[in-house]
Amino acid sequence: MDTYILAIESSCDETSLSIIKNGSEEISTVVLSQMDTHANYGGVVPEIASRMHIENITIVIEECLNKANMTMDDIDAIAITYGPGLIGSLLIGVMAAKTLAYIYNKPLVPVHHIAGHIYANNLVRPMEFPLMALVVSGGHTELVYMKEHYSFEVVGTTLDDAIGEAYDKVARVIGVKYPGGPNVDKLAHIGKDTYDLPLPLNDDTFNFSFSGIKSAVINLAHNEEQRGNTINKEDLACSFQNRVVDILTKKTMHALTEYGVKNLIVAGGVSANKGLREKLTYLCEKEGINLTIPEIKYCTDNAAMIGAAGYFAYKLGRRADLTLNAKATDRLN
Amino acid sequence: MKYLFINTSTKKLVISIVVDNEIKYDYTDDNSSDLSSRIMPIIDEAFKSTNLKPEDIDTIFVTNGPGSFTGIRIGLTIAKVMAWGLKIKVVPISSLELMASVDSSKEYIAPLIDARRDYVFAGLYDKNLNQIVPDKHILLSEFKSLVKDKDVVYVSHDEFDFEVINNSYDILKVINKHINDEGVNPHTLNPNYLKLTEAEEKLKEK
Structure with a gap:
């Protein structure tokens, strides 16, 4: 049976959602980059990043599901980047993921951001x-x-x-x-x-x-x-x-x-x-x-890689509960 | 009708479930630390203890600031996603108005949130929660001179060198005031910080 992971990534200046099938096939990905805004300041401004994440989060979730022509009923689990990254940015994704997991009664799978980058390769070919x-x-x-x-x-x-x-x-x-x-x-x-x-x-x-x-x-x-x-x-x-x-x-x-x-x-x-x-x-x-x-689009921050990593974490039984918190730093695990 | 009330904008955390003008679940505390870990389990407890499910809720009332930027975003993200996902009506409430719901013998109520460097977030409300002076980010001295001729009580969770009362909120009063509000599209339900970020302010000065 196929497994569909809805993944959320908001650790820095990209609000991204993705639906990944079986850890290897990208069904849909939406990346809303804030790069143009932060360019005005010569680098990412954490408070502005947080503000933009909350403005965009539900829009990006909806767009990702629409693009895949799927509903939350089709989703098996929700994968979320809990860290490391900018704490205020991470928090928007983490709170959104916990709320989605809660209202739709779906398993919540915590993913380390770097594990995500590594698993981006599984979208190219099986590791x-x-x-x-x-x-x-x-x-x-x-x-x-x-x-x-x-x-x-x-x-x-x-x-x-x-x-x-x-x-x-x-x-x-x-x-x-x-x-x-x-x-x-x-x-x-x-x-x-x-x-x-x-x-x-x-x-x-x-x-x-x-x-x-x-x-x-x-x-x-x-x-x-x-x-x-x-x-x-x-x-x-x-x-x-x-x-x-x-x-x-x-x-x-x-x-x-x-x-x-x-x-x-x-x-x-x-x-x-x-x-x-x-x-x-x-x-x-x-x-x-x-x-x-990985292709360039999977090298920069995106939720597709979190969905790929999230699939394997899900299969290994890794779960987070409603107390899951964002972490600015954390050892790769 | 069933209502969920969420406030994480001020130092008094509130999660309430109200059914037909009766508070069925009420959680309040003065601990604003570790909100992101604590809040979802409290919401879960609210539903469990009232035998309700999130989809039973008719309207979510949520404070959208001013106050702690991170605090505002925590409650508002939950309200946004819940309202979007379950297609529930959502009504934003000023956190200063919530603070102004105190029971008082004075004619006017002035809620204050310390915004540092002699600034406050402040507004002026009457006993029926009608806004007399709009919420603003303002020098404390300026705000005080603005309301000095009025019969006013200051309400705050912060300490000042004059008398303030640190009140409990009257959730029912706030809900009843806004019960016929139209509600907003969850996509446009956003914080009302009343203040630009420092980076934006510096850029504007240039």
Whole structure:
């Protein structure tokens, strides 16, 4: 029998609903992005994000059901991102999900936001285990080993900034508009690798560190300015991107060898990065690694991925009750 | 007729079920912490103890602010989704009006919510809950001079350096005042913060 999950994601600046069949087939997804609003402020303003979520939540629920031509009677369970993320944003989704679960008497399934990003890959093709997941986003840089569904072993993580944060900071330094990451990626493809930047935390662990290279970019821009030189934005973007992509891919390939894993999946907003995609595709082809990267629409925050993760959590019997609270931070589980 | 009353906008949490002008379930407390965890179980208890189901409700009355931004959104999200899902009429109520439902010998009632930096959310109501001065975000001193010639009692859950009464609400009085209100489309049922976010204010100043 088929299982339909209604999923809600509101952890940052996207109000999203999705209906997912059997954890792999997208029936309908609605994403209402607030990006244009937050662009006026140079970044996400949490209070504005919360305000927009509550204004849109029922509209998005209705649109998602209409698009699928389904009613709540057709839904088996409700999956909800409970964290991590912006607490005020998460709360709207969590309260809406609890109310829906309550009035329609449906099971409520809590989903960790990063589990969602990882399971976005199941919408591309069924995940094969054991696998290594490279999670790269505005809040995360992690290597996660999975021997089976919902078994998450974090084998490496960032010791300071997340990769997405480093991108945003570099974007600000070189004067690139919000959202910084995608724009730096674009410039990097035009520029040449001419600037001498350090390879960040180039050691034998699977951990990352991006504060050093971030500072190096800031200092370099500052020094050039002092000398009255203008920096070449494209070249600096390219030099920065080459360095971080080098270390990300180097440690990922090392982890695959160390754990004897042949399946690699990439997850999180930064998996939309073209430089990272190209390098990983090249290396995995060379090494005979089975690489999965979600389509761009599944890389950024969306409820489809929460529905995919929610399906497996539902099958494993994971449930939340009416006391479920939003959590700004929480270990991947 | 069966009514559900939800208030999470002020420091006094209220969940009530009213049937034909009689309070069948009444939950009130002065603890505004951990609302998001506590509120749904209280609503569930309200229905269980009255042997009613959410779909039995004819109208949801919900306060939509002003007050704690997060608090407003918690109750309002529940009311929105419940009203949308079960096609129940929903009527927004000012949280200041709810505070003004106090029993008092004075002619006018002025509810105050501390909004920090010498500002308050305030309004002026008469004993029949008619709004005399619209709810606003205003300097306390300015508001006080606005009502100084009136026979007024200040109502608040916050502390001020003058006398305020910290009242219980008269839910029936509020419901009866709004019993014939038309109700709003749940999609447009939104908080009435009475205040822009700081980021918006700064952007406007530029």
